[in-house]
Amino acid sequence: MAKLGLYMHRHAGHSGILRIVVLSDSDPTCESIVDQFSYCYPTSGVPVLTKSSCVEYKWEKKGWGDLLMLAHPLHLDIISIRKFLKDTIEPWLNGTFNGNGFLYESKWGGIVSKQGSTDSEADFGFGVYNDYNCHIGYFLYGIAVLTKIDSAWGRRYKPQAYSLVADFMNLDSLSNSNYPRAGVLAEFADGRNQESTSEAVNGFYSAALMGLAYGDTHLVATGSTLTALVIQAAQTWWHVKEGDNLYGEEFTRENRVISVLWANKRDSGIWFAPSDWRECRLGIQLLPLLPISEILFSDIEYTRQLVNWxxxxxxxxxxxxxxxGFVYALEAIYDKESALEKRRNLSGHDDGNSLTNLLWWVHSRGDKLEIQHGAEGKCYWTRFLSFSSLIAA
Known part of the structure; x- marks a missing residue:
């Protein structure tokens, strides 16, 4: 107070609430606004996250009249996010990324990375189209967010953005000899394989979000349809529920998730971890943590089984x-208080998650009463095809 040139004098006769407002502007209009709302004050407040794409605040107040709220300058955060996305995505699209970048590969007619074009193991095999839709999906997600908050940037890089989409999705019915690829060129004795279903979901989901950002209803519909099909496949073939008879009795008893599904076999281990590293097996089927993840794990009883396993x-x-963090994220679907308490002990987060993202996820889950009455697990595409939570993610 002293630094502001203000002083407070104690008066023995006062009893009650004392409100202090410091105005940074000498404009008399500001003072009149404060006076107008001076008879109502808050005693407590909590955020309400029950409505789709909306954050509200519920206040307990005393006095009469409306409560005056001072908004946090969120535009400063948006500016920071926009700069970060531009700095990280733009060099890939305009060819200025030092030592790497996208280039056209003429033999198979697709987009690969510079490093991947000379080293089949670089960039997780991107040069030989390994997990192609999964990798591009991360770029599309960022492009969708940046286009939403900076439409001029989106218009400038729209050709590059759509080239990425068309490299793993059919955007029209016209014949094209360079058919989109989503799998590696290498041959395996047991045929083709898929490890991370959630990253595959992210690829098509991000394409749908990009369609929203550009106002392209056809891309929204195509991306949404493919997202739904991949989710259905994941829930059918990768999610192993107790008592299921799709797989053998012994395998079903020992496993709650398929790690890698091949054309001719199933694997309990993943490419980078053995079968007893169950947290990795769960995480690779969840990351990145997104609004659509709630649909991928909409079977709450199965989710509980997977977490307990x-x-x-x-x-x-x-x-x-x-x-x-991914384990606690799934636990939050049916017990967010327990998940929130465990989250406090985490000192870091995976690349498919962040502290902000995990907090948003946990606090936006339904409570136990809602779950018991079936309020969770319902699929409304308009809820998940929105930009309300993209910034947090």
């Missing part, structure tokens, strides 16, 4: 906090 594995010394 995974939790004992977190007792190992080598378990990273990033993988724990």
């Amino acid at each position: 995974t939790l004992p594995a977190l007792g190992r010394d080598v378990v990273g906090d990033g993988w724990k």
Whole structure:
């Protein structure tokens, strides 16, 4: 107070609420606005996250009249996010990324990375189209967000953005000899395989979001349809529920998720971890954590089974906090208080998540009463095809 040149004098006769307002502007209009709302004051407040694409605040107040709220300058955060996205995405699209970038590969007619074009193991095999839709999906997600908050940037890089989409999705019915690819060129004895279903979902989901950002209803419809089909496939073939008879009895008893599904076999281990690293097996089928993840794991009873199957594995010394975060994210679907308490012990997050993203996810889950009455697990595409939570993610 002293730094502002203001002083407070104690008066022995006062009892009650004292409100202090410091105006940074000498404009008398500001003072008149404060006077207008001076008879009502808040005593407590909580955020309400029950409505789709909306954050509201519920206030307990005393006095009469309306409550005056001072808005946080969120535009400053938007400016920071826009700069970060431009700095990280733009060099890939305009060819200025130092040492790497996108280029056209004429043999198969697709877009690969410079490093991947000379090293089949670089960039997770992007040069040989390994997990192609998964990799491009991350770029499309960022492009969708940046286009939404900076339409001029989106118009400038629209040709590049649509070239990425068309490289793994059919955008029209015209004949094209360069058919979109989503799998590696390498041959395996057991045929083609798929590990991360959630990253595949992200690829098509991000394409639909990009359609929203550009006002392209055809791309929205195509991306949404493919997203729904991939989710259905994941829930059918990768999610192993107790008592299911799709797989053998012993396998079903020991596993709650398929790690890698091949044309001719199923794997419990993943490419980078053994089968007993269950937190990785769960995480690779969840990351990145998105609004659409709620639909991918809309079967709450199965989600509970998967988490309970995974939790004992977190007792190992080598378990990273990033993988724990995904386990707690799924736990939040049916017990967000427990998940929130466990989250406080995390010191880091995986690349498919962040502290802000995890907090948004946990706090936006329904409470136990809602779950018991079936309020969770309902699919409304308009809810998940929105930009309300993209910034947090």
